[in-house]
Amino acid sequence: xxxxxxxxxxxxxxxxxxxxxxxxxxxxxxxxxxxxxxxxxxxxxxxxxxxxxxxxxxxxxxxxxxxxxxxxxxxxxxxxxxxxxxxxxxxxxxxxxxxxxxxxxxxxxxxxxxxxxxxxxxxxxxxxxxxxxxxxxxxxxxxxxxxxxxxxxxxxxxxxxxxxxxxxxxxxxxxxxxxxxxxxx
Amino acid sequence: xxxxxxxxxxxxxxxxxxxxxxxxxxxxxxxxxxxxxxxxxxxxxxxxxxxxxxxxxxxxxxxxxxxxxxxxxxxxxxxxxxxxxxxxxxxxxxxxxxxxxxxxxxxxxxxxxxxxxxxxxxxxx
Numbered sequence: 001x002x003x004x005x006x007x008x009x010x011x012x013x014x015x016x017x018x019x020x021x022x023x024x025x026x027x028x029x030x031x032x033x034x035x036x037x038x039x040x041x042x043x044x045x046x047x048x049x050x051x052x053x054x055x056x057x058x059x060x061x062x063x064x065x066x067x068x069x070x071x072x073x074x075x076x077x078x079x080x081x082x083x084x085x086x087x088x089x090x091x092x093x094x095x096x097x098x099x100x101x102x103x104x105x106x107x108x109x110x111x112x113x114x115x116x117x118x119x120x121x122x123x124x125x126x127x128x129x130x131x132x133x134x135x136x137x138x139x140x141x142x143x144x145x146x147x148x149x150x151x152x153x154x155x156x157x158x159x160x161x162x163x164x165x166x167x168x169x170x171x172x173x174x175x176x177x178x179x180x181x182x183x184x185x
Numbered sequence: 186x187x188x189x190x191x192x193x194x195x196x197x198x199x200x201x202x203x204x205x206x207x208x209x210x211x212x213x214x215x216x217x218x219x220x221x222x223x224x225x226x227x228x229x230x231x232x233x234x235x236x237x238x239x240x241x242x243x244x245x246x247x248x249x250x251x252x253x254x255x256x257x258x259x260x261x262x263x264x265x266x267x268x269x270x271x272x273x274x275x276x277x278x279x280x281x282x283x284x285x286x287x288x289x290x291x292x293x294x295x296x297x298x299x300x301x302x303x304x305x306x307x308x309x310x
Binding site: 116117120121124135138139140142144145160161163164167168170171174175 | 189192193196197200202224227228231232234235236237
């Protein structure tokens with residue numbers, strides 16, 4: 001059963017096989033959780049979102065007829081649930097303004113005190129949602145640009161720009177942090 | 186094309202999302218531009234770090250104060266059952282509970298005259 005491809009799983013899900021849902025849960029629970037935790041910056045809420053997602057799937061509330069590729073679809077459903085949560089908390093900054101790339105404020109002061117790996121991860125968590133999700137789906141989920149485009153619901157060129165912008169911003173920030181450390185020692 | 190545009194191409198190339206012709210042009214530019222080579226080096230380094238330990242492990246790395254106390258319902262039910270059983274056995278051992286066992290009418294004969302069933306055959310606690 002575990003050797004089933006995502007396409008086989010999709011067929012099983014469409015016919016409402018409980019085994020397909022269990023396998024899907026085993027295969028994607030952790031990855032969806034990690035993705036949601038990054039988007040929401042809240043592990044407890046991420047757990048709730050993932051449980052809610054699988055409950056929705058089990059109850060067959062979601063139509064699977066138009067689903068072509070399972071993974072981007074699954075992450076899109078998770079993303080939509082996260083966005084709803086963010087809107088509820090009024091923390092979602094979905095602006096396309098490229099000048100405002102940080103979620104709240106520039107995390108420079110926080111990062112100066114951290115070791116490099118931790119500083120990079122923390123810097124990612126401070127990015128605006130649209131840039132954060134792009135870099136997460138690429139680096140952690142290793143999705144292709146077309147899969148990310150499908151998940152997020154934007155053109156390929158937008159995905160390319162957002163990933164670049166996230167990288168560029170993180171690199172600039174971390175260079176500044178490095179310089180600050182050198183001048184401070 | 187300015188350096189910012191080239192860096193967007195570098196980012197796409199790192200992700201294996203650049204076509205061959207564009208990649209060749211990019212490498213011509215990289216040979217001449219130290220700043221873009223620096224970006225490539227840093228982007229690779231950052232990508233390596235992120236991929237190594239960026240995921241959030243299920244159930245771990247959860248700050249203690251933000252973690253809800255979640256006890257499965259089955260554990261609670263089992264705990265209550267065990268507690269009730271223990272109390273009942275203790276009370277029984279102390280002789281503080283009388284146990285009447287009810288047998289249906291058809292089983293009365295099996296008890297005989299020394300049985301504990303009331304003579305009416307009906308359950309009378």
